[in-house]
Amino acid sequence: MTEPRVGALDTRADPLGDAFDLLAAYRPPDGVFFERRGRGVAGMAAGFPPATFAIEASSLSHSVEELRRALRPRSDVAPVAVGSIAFTRARPAWPELTIPRRVVRRGGGGTWRIDASYGAGSSEDALAFERVIGRAPSEPFDPMQIRDVPSAEAYRSAVREATARIGRGEMRKVVLARTVEVEPGRALDPRLLAHRLRAVDPDAYTFAMPTEHGVIVGASPELLVSRHGSEVRSNPLAGSAPRSGDAEEDRANAEALVASMKDREEHAIVVDAVAETLRPLCAELTWDQEPVLRETPNVWHLSTRFRGVLRDPAVTALDLVAELHPTPAVAGEPTDAALDTIAELEPFDRGRYAGPVGWVDADGDGEWAIALRCAELRGDRAVLYAGAGIVAGSEPEKELDETEHKFRAFLDALRWG
Numbered sequence: 001m002t003e004p005r006v007g008a009l010d011t012r013a014d015p016l017g018d019a020f021d022l023l024a025a026y027r028p029p030d031g032v033f034f035e036r037r038g039r040g041v042a043g044m045a046a047g048f049p050p051a052t053f054a055i056e057a058s059s060l061s062h063s064v065e066e067l068r069r070a071l072r073p074r075s076d077v078a079p080v081a082v083g084s085i086a087f088t089r090a091r092p093a094w095p096e097l098t099i100p101r102r103v104v105r106r107g108g109g110g111t112w113r114i115d116a117s118y119g120a121g122s123s124e125d126a127l128a129f130e131r132v133i134g135r136a137p138s139e140p141f142d143p144m145q146i147r148d149v150p151s152a153e154a155y156r157s158a159v160r161e162a163t164a165r166i167g168r169g170e171m172r173k174v175v176l177a178r179t180v181e182v183e184p185g186r187a188l189d190p191r192l193l194a195h196r197l198r199a200v201d202p203d204a205y206t207f208a209m210p211t212e213h214g215v216i217v218g219a220s221p222e223l224l225v226s227r228h229g230s231e232v233r234s235n236p237l238a239g240s241a242p243r244s245g246d247a248e249e250d251r252a253n254a255e256a257l258v259a260s261m262k263d264r265e266e267h268a269i270v271v272d273a274v275a276e277t278l279r280p281l282c283a284e285l286t287w288d289q290e291p292v293l294r295e296t297p298n299v300w301h302l303s304t305r306f307r308g309v310l311r312d313p314a315v316t317a318l319d320l321v322a323e324l325h326p327t328p329a330v331a332g333e334p335t336d337a338a339l340d341t342i343a344e345l346e347p348f349d350r351g352r353y354a355g356p357v358g359w360v361d362a363d364g365d366g367e368w369a370i371a372l373r374c375a376e377l378r379g380d381r382a383v384l385y386a387g388a389g390i391v392a393g394s395e396p397e398k399e400l401d402e403t404e405h406k407f408r409a410f411l412d413a414l415r416w417g
Contacts, residue, residue, distance in 0.1 A: 011079050016104060016111040023198075024129040025104040025113075026208060028190040029215050032082040032100060033208040034358055035198065039107050040205075040367070041080055041359045043100025079116040080105060084209040084216055084357040084371055087326065087350040088339070097360075098210075132195050137415040138184065146411075147181045150347050155403070156396035158345040159388075165341065166392050173269050174332035174341045177387030178403050179348050182414065188377045190215040193417030197373075200413060201297050205369035207357050211376060216352045217417075218374025221296050224356055225324055226367040227317040232282060232308040237294055238270040238329050238389055239263030239302035242405045254293055254300045262393045267291050267302040269391070270328045274306060277323050281315060282308035296373075298409040299402075317366025321356045330354040330370055330387070351376060353385040373410060377417070384410055 025042040026033035033042045083097035103114050150158065155178050162174050190208045197219035198206040204219035223235040241257035244250040257263055271287065279285055285308040294303035331354075332338025342350075353376075358368030375384040386406035388399040 010117050012115045013112045016113055018106075018111055020104065020106075020111050021132065022104055022106060023132045023191060023195055025102070026191060026194070027130060028208065028210075030210050031208070032098065032103075032210070033194055034082060034205065034367070034369075035207075036205045036367075037202055041082055041103055041105045043082060043103035079103065079114055080359045080361040080366075082209075082359040084207070084211070084352040085321070085325075085355045086352055087330070087355040088343075132191055134192065134195060134416070138186070140415065141182060141184065141411060145183050145185070149179045149181060152400055154347075155400055159390055159394060159396040159399050161345060162341060162390040163392065163394050166390070171337040171341065172333045173266060173328055173389055173391045174338040175328075175330050175354075175387045175389050176342065176399070177346055177350065177353065177385055178407075180384040180386075180407050180411075182375075182382045182384065182411070184380065184382070184414070187380050188382055188414070188417045190217050190377055190417070193217045193375075193377070193413060196413045196416040200409070204296070204373070205357075205367075207369065207371070207374075209352070209357060211352050213351070214376055214378040216357075216371060216374055216376045218357075218371055220357070220369040220372040220374070221294060221301060222329065222370045222372055224327070224358075224368045224370050225317065225320045227310070227315075227320055228365050230310045230313055232278065232306070232310055232320065234274055234278065234306040234324070235294075235303060236267075236270045236274050236306075236327060236329050237301040237303050238267040239291070240388075240402055241300045242401070243296075243298050243300060257300050257302060258291070258293065262391060263302060264291065265393075266389045266391045267304070269333045271304045273328050273333060274304075274324065278306060278308055278320075281311060281320070281323065283311045284309040298405055314364070316360060316364030317358075317368060318360045318364075321358075321368050325356050326354070327370075329389070330372075332389075350385070354387065373406065375410060375414065382414060384414075386410075 022035050022040060022042040027044040031044040034040045079099050080103060081097045081099050085096050099116055101116055105112050158176055162176060194206055194208045194217055201219050204221050206219045208215055208217045222237045226233045241253045244253060287306040288304045291302040291304050294301040352371050353374060355371050356368045357371040358366060360366035375382045384407055386403040388402040
């Protein structure tokens, strides 16, 4: 990990108009972007070495304090660290959190452009904003451009093996994912894809972050945790049903999801784990006593909203990420058994998929989603990810169908990138 130059960070902030589009401040491949409903952060020239962090330890908490020291500026303006964190901690070191040289941040306090440097400064021309210009979608992908890893039958087999282990009492739940590799025959544009994803579902956390292999771009419906002052929020999702273009059928699918004992059990496992983690950290903690429906363009989810007040104001958003990740929403229960099963049954490395993605500032505030509904763009190739929660009573064909619904919407969006 590159050692930060602690205590030497200069910052300057300038106000921007509320009509400013955060995507104009994002420039791939090394820029960062994280937004929901117009609020978030976007930056460019993200990885200047003194402020680049690779999380090498088995727990994020080992790196929290040194990151906070690096973020502490010599002015009254607090810069932010932004990034995506690998699902599995046992990975080679790679910059996962960066302090952008120029970032635009929008929240309750308005819209600000923040420039950070270690005294050397940077060229205004090199850090100029760029307007996003859309284009018409490409043709639909044909079967020769798409490859499943694992294959549909191999995924069904993995689900059967997982349910057998659950039946033997080895675990209560495990999340098994699939990938789809797409070769569109052209270079893919992360900004255009993020622009499309944001337009389709503005309630999602739209993100674009650099990775080892390219750029991960997605629109996640799931808030892992946010911290603003002493207030903590989390919104785990688990249990899903497909959407339908027919209003009656769509409502019937939603009602069936709410009534499904299998999906409610899957959801309850996640809620219990989040409550158990947050309760010792909060002086007050409340959550929905019954799951509510969360609507996305292609899938219904069961959702529970947590609200809490921190017991210790020194606990940062990144500390909370370290405590919560991975939740049973993306791993399983118990965690170790689920992670072992994932490592054995998934024939690929998840990378940043299903890991935390978001930002933290010098005050410890931050917002972190889970990197779902996403693809890693690798030049002229894309790797899409989708998963399903497996519990007792899971049926391989239905779990496969759930991943197909998640892939379908993203494949359509990918044509615009």
